[in-house]
Amino acid sequence: MRFRVSRPVALLLLLLLVVLAFGASLALGSRWLGADAVLKALVEPSGSDADVIVRDLRLPRTVVAVLIGTCLGIAGALMQGHTRNALAEPGIFGVSSGAALAVVLGLQLGLADSIRTTVWFALVGALAATFGVQRLATRGSGSTPVGLALTGAAVAALLGAFTSAIVLLDADTLDSYRFWAVGSVAGRGLDVVVQVLPFAVVGLLLAVVNARDLDLLALGDDVAAGLGLSIRRARFVGLLAIGLLTAAGVAACGPIGFLGLLAGHVARRLFGARNSWLIPAAGLTGAAALILADLVGRLVGGAGEVQAGVVLGLVGAPLFVLVVRRRAVAL
Amino acid sequence: MTAAVAIKPRTVVLAAAFAIAAVAAALVSLSVGTTRLPLADVVEVLLGGGRHGTRLVVLELRMPRVATGLLVGIAFALSGALLQTLSRNALASPDIVGVNSGASAAAVTVIVLAGTGGGNISGVAAKIGIPLAAVLGGLLATTIVGLLSIQRGVVDAGRVVLIGVGIAAAANSLVAWLLVIGDVTDAGRAAAWLAGSLNARTWSDAVPVGLAVLVLLPIALTFNRSLEALVLGDDVASSLGVRVSRVRIALLVVATVLAAMATAGAGPIAFVALVAPQIAQRLARAERPPLMTTAMLGALFVTVADLIARNGLELLRVGPYELPVGVVTAAFGAPYLIQLIGRQQKER
Numbered sequence: 001m002r003f004r005v006s007r008p009v010a011l012l013l014l015l016l017l018v019v020l021a022f023g024a025s026l027a028l029g030s031r032w033l034g035a036d037a038v039l040k041a042l043v044e045p046s047g048s049d050a051d052v053i054v055r056d057l058r059l060p061r062t063v064v065a066v067l068i069g070t071c072l073g074i075a076g077a078l079m080q081g082h083t084r085n086a087l088a089e090p091g092i093f094g095v096s097s098g099a100a101l102a103v104v105l106g107l108q109l110g111l112a113d114s115i116r117t118t119v120w121f122a123l124v125g126a127l128a129a130t131f132g133v134q135r136l137a138t139r140g141s142g143s144t145p146v147g148l149a150l151t152g153a154a155v156a157a158l159l160g161a162f163t164s165a166i167v168l169l170d171a172d173t174l175d176s177y178r179f180w181a182v183g184s185v186a187g188r189g190l191d192v193v194v195q196v197l198p199f200a201v202v203g204l205l206l207a208v209v210n211a212r213d214l215d216l217l218a219l220g221d222d223v224a225a226g227l228g229l230s231i232r233r234a235r236f237v238g239l240l241a242i243g244l245l246t247a248a249g250v251a252a253c254g255p256i257g258f259l260g261l262l263a264g265h266v267a268r269r270l271f272g273a274r275n276s277w278l279i280p281a282a283g284l285t286g287a288a289a290l291i292l293a294d295l296v297g298r299l300v301g302g303a304g305e306v307q308a309g310v311v312l313g314l315v316g317a318p319l320f321v322l323v324v325r326r327r328a329v330a331l
Numbered sequence: 332m333t334a335a336v337a338i339k340p341r342t343v344v345l346a347a348a349f350a351i352a353a354v355a356a357a358l359v360s361l362s363v364g365t366t367r368l369p370l371a372d373v374v375e376v377l378l379g380g381g382r383h384g385t386r387l388v389v390l391e392l393r394m395p396r397v398a399t400g401l402l403v404g405i406a407f408a409l410s411g412a413l414l415q416t417l418s419r420n421a422l423a424s425p426d427i428v429g430v431n432s433g434a435s436a437a438a439v440t441v442i443v444l445a446g447t448g449g450g451n452i453s454g455v456a457a458k459i460g461i462p463l464a465a466v467l468g469g470l471l472a473t474t475i476v477g478l479l480s481i482q483r484g485v486v487d488a489g490r491v492v493l494i495g496v497g498i499a500a501a502a503n504s505l506v507a508w509l510l511v512i513g514d515v516t517d518a519g520r521a522a523a524w525l526a527g528s529l530n531a532r533t534w535s536d537a538v539p540v541g542l543a544v545l546v547l548l549p550i551a552l553t554f555n556r557s558l559e560a561l562v563l564g565d566d567v568a569s570s571l572g573v574r575v576s577r578v579r580i581a582l583l584v585v586a587t588v589l590a591a592m593a594t595a596g597a598g599p600i601a602f603v604a605l606v607a608p609q610i611a612q613r614l615a616r617a618e619r620p621p622l623m624t625t626a627m628l629g630a631l632f633v634t635v636a637d638l639i640a641r642n643g644l645e646l647l648r649v650g651p652y653e654l655p656v657g658v659v660t661a662a663f664g665a666p667y668l669i670q671l672i673g674r675q676q677k678e679r
Binding site for chain 2: 158317
């Protein structure tokens, strides 16, 4: 059975999915609420239990999930486009590892003790790692796709090693780090959104600008240059966007793996290789995926919760495999 | 079929040099520690002599650790060489195809769930449970990856890597979750294991890896000719009489068991499988990683790294702490790889 819908319709359907997921995330949890209770809590709250649950507990984390899911989904799609590597992902690129190392250093030095302070360490680490990888990979005659991906993997492992060295020497740091490293939207309030929002917005704008350039780059560097594209600038803008988006995501929720990989592939399967469609689609896919992952973790966890990062890993893997098996591997 | 494989003298000399260097590093490793022994005493003990106390330190305390390091290095490096050749992908290593992640997830499950909260787990679970879980987990993950990568009866190299990443991500999130639900001391123990450590190894760690190397290294070497052909591409290889799919599956199994056994012995030590084949291939000026040279380089790499891990922080006067060996292999392996990539790009 094959449906053929035009791309605008498909994009609207994806948007509808995000809206539905958003609603479900407000309504469902350890206590199930009806649509009328949710609406009442949003529009005219009276301070009842249901209102508190919706407004203070579920709404903030759902908003965080929408924003961060969008960021990480788009970051993944951009990365796959720029590296021409189907494996490209913030995790593989070393960006998440840079953020993790910075956070651990912050914890160890006693400078980062709450999510509010952790945010800034993650931002600095993610941006530093993105540009470190970029600089390392563009020595010589410019960044080849394979070189970029390999460099990212090497940097990720190196930073990961330093992180585990610090964590292993100090049990307190390990104790804080493990809760951050699992990747979750639980307990993230709107203050976190406010702190990462500027980074996210600039990153998203740059991604939109970069989408057209990516389409030209896909024709090959020579053709793109012949059509008047500054390859160096296009790559720089792409890198900056990836760094900002991932930094926002990692800072707010910890290193949530898989989202970029998953969203990039799902969007590519649904919308093809045109980046002006692919990138918004990857953002919406990422948002829906993160909301649903958080929701599932809340529903299956019983008394405790299974963190969204864990759910994404466990539920996302089969889906990802399905995508990989159905389409040709080479980008 | 004793087909002539042109073995270059350069490759043989390199393999011998790495082997000698690895043995030398192992001897140094046997001599340093809280009680420092003269090298002559160590050699005397190895030849069957020496005082009782010296024999105890060398043979009972240090030897199992050093032997585990040598063997694990061989196993990881060989596994990486096979996987990189099979997939024609320099990124391919046991961590990518799911061995390390599957083994880690299974071992951490045992450490956290069997943990008593004191950082100690009961004898049987520790002695047999962790290694057994690691091997089974590694095999299971790679089997899943292998089965999912088969399409129309053919194992697709690119697909193996891609699906491996998916399975690894699933396993890693399981590990992250286990670390969160576990007691902090158990989590610490698991984190140390995850970093790759040779601390407190006994013969029960070294022997299984040794058996795996003893059986699988010769098997891998018999496939040398097929690998030579596979480098030229699947079509060329099959026209030369190589049963591409069968060889690939056989060597995938060999590589998996090697890496799983090594992970069971010492945890997922980073970068040995990724970097040793690359360095060996470069130094040998070959089209693919030469197996024997890579194996010996792996042994040297891990032994020297452990020597640094044990004594590095003390020499730097940071403290009496020991680092896990995996931290050191990454600290040296990653910059080398980065530099290698840079040089290749300049050559283009």
